[in-house]
Amino acid sequence: xxxxxxxxxxxxxxxxxxxREPEPIAAxxxxxxxxxxxxxxxxxxxxxxxxxxxxxxxxxxxxxxxxIEMAATEEMTGIAVRVRPDQVTLVPEQPHxxxxxxxxxxxxxxxxxxxAVARLRDAGIRVSIFxxxxxxxxxxxxxxxxxxxxxxxxxxxDAPPSSRAARLDEVRRSAEAASAxxxxxxxxxxxTYFNIGPVASIRTIEELNIGHSIIARASLVGLERAxxxxxxxIG
Numbered sequence: 001x002x003x004x005x006x007x008x009x010x011x012x013x014x015x016x017x018x019x020r021e022p023e024p025i026a027a028x029x030x031x032x033x034x035x036x037x038x039x040x041x042x043x044x045x046x047x048x049x050x051x052x053x054x055x056x057x058x059x060x061x062x063x064x065x066x067x068i069e070m071a072a073t074e075e076m077t078g079i080a081v082r083v084r085p086d087q088v089t090l091v092p093e094q095p096h097x098x099x100x101x102x103x104x105x106x107x108x109x110x111x112x113x114x115x116a117v118a119r120l121r122d123a124g125i126r127v128s129i130f131x132x133x134x135x136x137x138x139x140x141x142x143x144x145x146x147x148x149x150x151x152x153x154x155x156x157x158d159a160p161p162s163s164r165a166a167r168l169d170e171v172r173r174s175a176e177a178a179s180a181x182x183x184x185x186x187x188x189x190x191x192t193y194f195n196i197g198p199v200a201s202i203r204t205i206e207e208l209n210i211g212h213s214i215i216a217r218a219s220l221v222g223l224e225r226a227x228x229x230x231x232x233x234i235g
Contacts, residue, residue: 001200001234004038004067005031005227006188006211011041011049024050025057027223034227038065040209043079045071045093052079059083067209069130072109072116081123088120089128089150089186089209103132103152106140114144121145128186133167133174138181148184150209151175153199157190172202179204193217193233200234208234 010027014020028039039062041050058066066085070076071093080088090113092104106113106129117127128148131137133155141149151174156167175185187199188209199205210230218226 001205002037002207003035003227003231003234004040004065004186004207004209005036005214006040006042006209007031007215008040008042008049008211009215011051011054015049024054025061028058028062030223031227032062032064034224035231036064036227038067038207038209040067040069040089040211042069042091043076045073045075055079055083055085059085067128072104072112077116077119080120080125084123085125087126087128087148089130090116090146091130102154103130103134103137106131106137106144110140110144117145121147128184130189131174133170135174135177138174138178138183141178142181142183146183148186149174149178150186150188151178151205152189153187153191154189156199157192157195168198171199172204175202175204193230196230196233 007024007027010022010024013022043050043055055068065087067087067089068080068085069089069091072090090104120127126147128150129141129146130150130152131141132152138149151171153171156171159167178185185205186207186209187205191210192213214226214230
């Protein structure tokens with residue numbers, strides 16, 4: 001199983017002071033040196049943390065997979081076509097949310113998602129869609145032409161102990177359905193050093209995207225160690 005490290009919150013620290021450091025590009029290189037197989041960033045419409053400059057520099061310097069999360073808008077797909085990341089993950093986006101709230105409803109936004117997927121794939125960019133663990137959303141993602149889906153593990157991560165097993169089973173069933181449909185299966189959201197084990201044991205999931213927990217631990221033990229410790233847990 002691969003680990004992609006989301007470095008958005010390195011940029012969050014930078015933007016807290018509107019300073020020049022810490023540098024997200026430096027963090028990406030450290031994460032790669034520690035063994036991460038991918039770097040993920042979310043280029044939001046409000047540019048609250050990651051900036052256009054960041055994705056442009058990341059495209060030039062990282063050696064692994066660059067995955068840019070973005071909304072399915074003309075502005076964002078245009079940036080992706082220009083920057084040419086290895087992968088774009090289409091996500092829902094609300095202006096005042098603290099972090100992404102739930103998966104993208106492909107069924108309700110089929111026209112916009114279909115147009116974004118077609119434009120990105122025509123540019124040679126692999127497309128993933130961040131969806132809730134719902135088999136109807138898996139089917140819709142395949143129908144609009146996505147290459148992969150990222151299953152939202154937030155419901156599992158936030159569940160009380162009494163319902164955690166049921167929420168994990170939702171993730172497992174959706175991952176199996178996506179794999180059977182020929183989609184690459186990724187997962188992420190709310191995963192930590194303490195809850196990662198059961199998700200990492202789902203064989204149909206090929207890659208995990210983890211950001212906040214790694215950056216939080218890195219503030220105490222250093223980024224290289226934080227990445228290595230997470231990689232040990234996912235095997």
